[in-house]
Amino acid sequence: MALPRAHGLYDPANEHDACGLGFVAELRRGPSHDVVSKGLEILRRLSHRGAAGVDPSTGDGAGILLQIPHAFYERVLSHRDVELPLAGDYGVMQCFLSRDVGRMDAQMGIVEGVVRYHNQKVLGWRDVPVDEGVLGPIARKSRPVMKQLFIARMAPAATFERVLFMIRKRAGRLVSKTLGSIDDGSLAGAERDFYVASCSSKTVVYKGLMLPERIDGFYLDLRQDDVKSALALVHSRFSTNTFPTWDRAHPYRHIAHNGEINTLRGNQNWMGAREPLLASRVFGEHIADFKPIIRPEGSDSASLDNVVDFLVAGGRSLPHVMMMLVPEAWATQDDMPAEKRAFYEYHASLVEPWDGPAALVFTDGTLIGATLDRNGLRPAKYVVTEKGLVVLASELGVLDIAAEDVVSKGRLQPGKMFLVDTAKGRIVSDDEVKREIATRQPYALWIAENKIELAQLPTVESLFMLPAEDRERLQRAFGYSREDLRTLLAAMAANGEEPTGSMGNDAALAVLSDRPISLFRYFKQQFAQVTNPPIDPIREELVMSLVSCVGGEGNLLEETPRQCRLLELPHPILSNAGLAKFLACDIKDFRAATIPITFAVKTDDPAAALAEGIEAACARASRAIDDGASILVLSDRAVDAWHAPIPSLLATAAVHHRLIREGKRVRCGLIVESAEPREVADLALLVGYGAGAVNPYLAFESIHAMVKEGLVAEVDPSTADKNYVKALKKGLLKIMSKMGISTISSYHGAQIFEAVGLAKSVIDPYFTGTASRLGGIGLTEIAREAIARHAEGFRREPHELDVGGVYAWRVEGERHLWTPRSVASLQKAVRLHDAKSYEDYASAINDQSAGLCTLRGMWDFRSDRPPVPIDEIEPAKEIVKRFATGAMSFGSISREAHENLAIAMNRIGGKSNTGEGGEDEGRFVRDANGDLRRSAIKQVASARFGVTAHYLVNADELQIKMAQGAKPGEGGQLPGHKVSEEIAHVRHSTPGVTLISPPPHHDIYSIEDLAQLIFDLKNVTGGRARVSVKLVSESGVGTVAAGVAKAHADAILIAGHDGGTGASPLSSIQHAGTPWELGLAEAQQVLVLNGLRSRVVLQVDGQLKTGRDVAVAALLGAEEFGFATAPLVASGCIMMRKCHLNTCPVGIATQDPVLRARFQGEPEHVVNYFFFVAEELRAIMARLGFRTLAEMVGQVGCLTSPRREAQAPPASPGEKGWGAEKASSLDFTAVLMAPASVEPNELRCTRKQPDLLAKAIDKSVIARVAATLQRRGPSEARVVITNADRAFGALLAGEVATQFGAAGLAEDSIRLEATGTAGQSFGAFAVRGMSIALEGDANDYVGKGLSGGVLAIRPPAASRFVADANVIVGNTVLYGATSGRAFFAGRAGERFAVRNSGASTVVEGVGDHGCEYMTGGVVVILGTTGRNFAAGMSGGIAYVFDEDGAFSKRCNPGMVELSPCDDEDGAAVLALVEEHVARTQSAKGRTLIASWREARGRFVKVLPHEYKRVLASRRPPVEATKAAG
């Protein structure tokens, strides 16, 4: 029952899981065994959503929750002479006990004692009969003993559930307190060998570590006919790890979860912080048994269950608790009923949302329901039958239900709840249940009387305006550089946006920098990849909120008006005037206390002085709360010549954690008034470590001064302020959303950062819970850097600010790897084929003795193998085959530069990469001179530009880009003016129309979705192309990599944070992700630990430049190596870092023909570069004694980090050598940890992933349409399919594309007729010539990447429900479709036609975010749409039949205009509707055609502004047409 302990870079805290889930409930017929069987059937049908690790028979876990099967228990217990009371008068405690008999007896003894302690009666134990035979070996080894304890009710019936809850909590606490856990000191970690799966008089949970289809093989009870229930809740798990953990199987006591809680750390911290205030009449003194409310080491789902459990026991109803913890988006919803808004607003002051993609099913034994988070990113679909059966699951088709039995079908919408009351035998609508809960108290009144908005406070004179001299002194004292002013602040003040940069980050890490660098820079932002999706904060703004509340909270278990006595800020950035208002405000309950955050400048013992300062601040904060302050202002206004500022982040985090520990944190709000924060990343860190609001006063002062001096173009001071705040807000939203977090209240204190280079002695007390895997500097160095900065302001003559040199190289600035010397010597080397010049280049990069830049720069090689003569080593021409160039799209770089790289890589057998954005078909065939301009690696990125079947089959490797180093977790945008005719052609879009890349892949919201996309791609290519997944290094990436390996990727690319050539916000380039050394080492370690390493190829990229870099990467576990900037430099790039301006003077990052003509690169240059690298590597291999690179992979023992002798005299901050001094504190033990006794074969890829296509239904289809494939005319086939048949048509599409090219076949050459419920990705990538008709319904991703085929889906002829009111296809339909047509006689789910660039389609209604990011094609919607229609839609046309006249309110007007249809439009729509009727027999379509004259008038045309402009400019003028006619 245990995960391995933290080991090397593996940390169990990073584990994720995702899954399939569902429930069955009976409305009318009461409990039956049939419900149980159906639940089990669902599990079987969802098995493709679960996963298995190395041991395919073990699985990741599955379970089922039932009502107590009273008759059954009565029967089996009567054999043992235990007489059960009436149903409901006893509880069943389902226990997992120790395999050690002695411990088991002790555990049982304790449990019985607890039952008696709570005055209930022990009836007796029952051994749960199980069949171990069905388990996999790993599960069998770790299997606990299953016993049920029956407890008779002595308490009043109304409180019995609560008493059982208290028994369960106390039992857990006493067992672990008395018996501890088993810890044999092995890697396995301390094992908790006691777990209560459920303890209730209403429900019982059967779960464990087994494949979902085997659960009733294991638990024999489930097969008994008299095991009856009116509801069954089931769950099948896909975990990133493969460790046997019985207790992590779902369902939990009340919930099962599919998704991920991104804000977990903050939720845990805040829950902990609230514990001291918790008090309850109902629990009395027993509340001590419940703490900590959230059991440490539990998963995110388990933690959420802990809180749900607790709050339900505390007296709230289960739906109420779900609404509190996972609220819908309410802040921006003007159409929401007032009482519901008030409910949400009130509860927002009690508890922050548990944010993240979540489909939750929940039950208390009577009510059973499901709810989705505000983004609705996990699927949940339901069917209600005539006979009263309700089925809800991640997918449709999990039970066979005859069409004529279906009364209604639907999907759960974002933020909505679907509730079944089994007692009343009815479905309760979202509106009804929420109205009822929201009107229980006068929440709106409470808010009106208590909550105060900042805007309501009286305006006061702004208190501060610093004289120039003081301002300049502070700028120096707080380490402002001229870049901060010129590059960051001035740009933000002028444009209201963060500045953009290019070409990655090659500057020294903070901990290696000689400069007295800000503490902020030691932290890197984390971001979502694979296990949860980032959000698009611009296009999906409706779910985002920056509203912050400041003040003290109350007791979570209570509901009183007093609890919303808070001050509300529209966002957490306080202007100087705003703060002044605050400080001047004289309202009861809002007393503010200012806590100075400075420390005495003592150079003899700086650490002690700093510690003293922190301690003083913490003590004062604590005292201030005791004295009644509810707002603490941490301020460094008090700095002077003798007092240096405590780094504001350190002060904030220290006070925050101190107050949490003292149980006072939720009694106050924290505001930071500091001169230090200036950029977005700083603000995010302060909020992430506990600040409720921040006043960056010096930034405001600096901007004012610059405006006055005319340094900020064309703005007045107040606009500059507004712009700056606007840029910060946007930036904050971006940082939150890259983690998939929607609201600042959940981001607040969530600590979504990792530290690089901070000692445990700093992390543990002040940044508790933050990952910092290398250790690093302590208070001494932090204090010395702070004092050095302070001295610049207060101890030295006034002088110019520091140059910076972070964004652009400067002699006296920050160190970089790319310097004039390294660029010039590399170019000389490759152009003249000059080995000596290459040596000069390589030593400029490799030899960091004079100044450290990278972690690898600190390591040495060592080997105990004998050296090998160089001529015995694998030749360079073999080695270069392992090299690849980075993903750079044609569009970001010029055609010349792009093809130059491709030709070079094809010449040497390496791989070039298309980047996001398609590839011209002309490049798929060889040139006359034998060169091939095709990119071997074809990227599949979130926008799917140009991703057609033909593109996919022309790849050797398909790379799914989950994140990129330059801006992990963010999307991108190619402005219309850059979309030339040529670029538009390869991207299948319209010239001149802006192209937006969404932050997430809209078909990957979790790990099982990724598995699905991998499956889709393998289908299209018939398994011929390798599928790789690109991840970016961050802590936890190893765990994600393990999940990706289990999702059957063939290769995993770990990219460093510093790579990336594309244009990105500077703060993303600088502050997100970690160096590849860390990510690669972690991925290697976790994959090896899981036994998964040998199934995947591990690749690495990110500022790889030399053979030495390759050697280090290989030893850490990489087998293939990506290079981006270096081959560009070899091609002539001189690191202008102006790629985003289209002004590249060497013709690389530009589309301007004048500049492109300057391109001087030649394939030889790139070839020469790679051979130089390979030769350098061979020399290292010779020295280390490796004959082949394969031998070298993962031999991490060959890397050492030599102890660095302290310099004499020791350097001070700002001097050469200070970085080295700081670096000497780093500890690489965890990074350079060798796996214990693992075969070399397990350290690298030595086997293939299992063949997923063996069972593909397409294979039989292909056989049946062979005639067409052999060019013998049209053919057809009929099939029956189920939800397990996924990606139907994709394999065939790939075949056709391979044989017939981009043009495909004549329309209707291959006609497929399917019946049933289709699995995910139905008709994906179907090409021209394929027509697929389906009678039935389909799940998510229908028509993904449609490449010319025709799809038609209609309800079964026998069905009785109204087609256009019911869902026929799932979410994310026609994602990235490039051409073809699709017809759906029913409604579709969320994100219909997202990023469609050419398909025409008719559907009868869609969910939220319809036509998002669409760039082309025609969408006709014959019914209502959800919210946020047309967000980010830059091209194509949608026609919406505006049935209720309210469409315009649901449309996002940002990029489109609405207009009535003209004649031409009418004709186009009619033609499509006629085809719709012809292909689907749509009743709705028929009705509309019948009254077309009237119907036409109700169609609204949705046309993007930009598209309209482009169309107008391309269309010949009307007069001309007429004249011609």
Added chain:
Amino acid sequence: MGDPKGFLKVARANAKERPVAERVAHWAEFHEPPAPEELRAQASRCMDCGIPFCHQGCPLGNLIPEWNDLVFQGRLDDARARLEETNNFPEMTGRVCPAPCEASCVLNIRETPVTIKEIERSIADHVFASPLVPRPPSRRTNKRVAVVGSGPAGLASAQQLARAGHEVHVLERDDRIGGLLRYGIPDFKMEKGIIDARVEQMRAEGVTFHTSVDVGRSPSGDELRRRYDAVVLALGARAPRDLPIEGRAHAGVYFAMEFLEQQNRRVAGDLVPDDGAIVATGKHVVVLGGGDTGSDCVGTSIRQHAASVIQLELMPKPSLVRAPANPWPEWPLVLRTSSSHEEGAAGLLQRDWAVMTKRIRANAARRVVALEAVRVQMSGGKIEEVAGSSFEIPCDLVLVAMGFVGPVREGLVAQLGLLLDARGNVVSRADGATSVPGVFAAGDVSRGQSLVVWAIADGRRVARGVQAWLASAHASTHAVAAR
């Protein structure tokens, strides 16, 4: 950066100069300042590179992109501040620097570089339009520093040390401050008021200047060390490379510096006695050496109305474009034509390459009448005479401008017992410290013959070294012991 596309819109416009006919008639500078709009337009061509190669190309690390931008914005005062942050004497480098920055400008890859030198000069001259503002230190240390030599290295280190609060004494052997700047560079390239203005500024900043002090004789090196906490030697590399051939001793054969110094003195108003005067007027002049000094000799000779000037260079004639093995951003080894060369109309000036002088012939009065030379070619890195190619050049003035071999070793250098390297330069560490504690070396004295810009850079670097040394405990012990 003002205009990201400036380099695509504006072509490089070289600095404008007065017509040759006009300028050879006087000794003053002949540069025409650009109009403000033109200056801004030229500054807009700067691309504010991610790696500004110009900034690396400049020994001073001038923050070229930053002041280019300020000039573009019309903020010349700010540009001056930015420029003076790294360069004490931009008015000098703006005139006499060969501008390695422009050579390494990214626009020099396939285009024409930004007119960095011209922009620098414009910023500097903008400063000179009003008197220089002294920046005296707000606090004084009690340390005394002697700077020996007042060339660019000496002046730069003196200014830096004075601004750091030390008491600085500059000791100059000549009668005027400036060293090579004063007597080596002709006025038509740099008028001497520039030096005077700086000297005034430095006096106001607390520097004391002593001229006509021959350190080594009086005071002696040891005295100097006793009297000062630190000594900076900025003696230059004044020992000229001689031509050890037959006839070198004849009258009419001189080192370039002898010739140039006399003319500079005349321009300064000094009386140069007729006997011993070296004048090119009406003479057929041969300048040996194709470098900058040779070029100065050419310009001076033309202004003195020489009958003809022939400039000879031993090395072969460079090509007009870079060789592939000499790529950007390296210093391009190409044929250079100085303003003085432009002044030599056809027939008046002749330049010849790959010529080795063999002998100087004199008449009976032992005055030079001709020079015998032979053509040479490069072969395997060695210079070989071309058989049968000897020829004769009739002439009556020969100026030897073949560079310098290092500092004058006699006197102070020998007296202090300084360690010398193989080439005879004073050995010094990165911070300028020599083998003798408390004695630092800056500029050509340890670097060997080089550019003004390097001298200033050295002066600044060594000033930092002296500063650190004075701040360390070591320095005070030394000073006490020495007193």
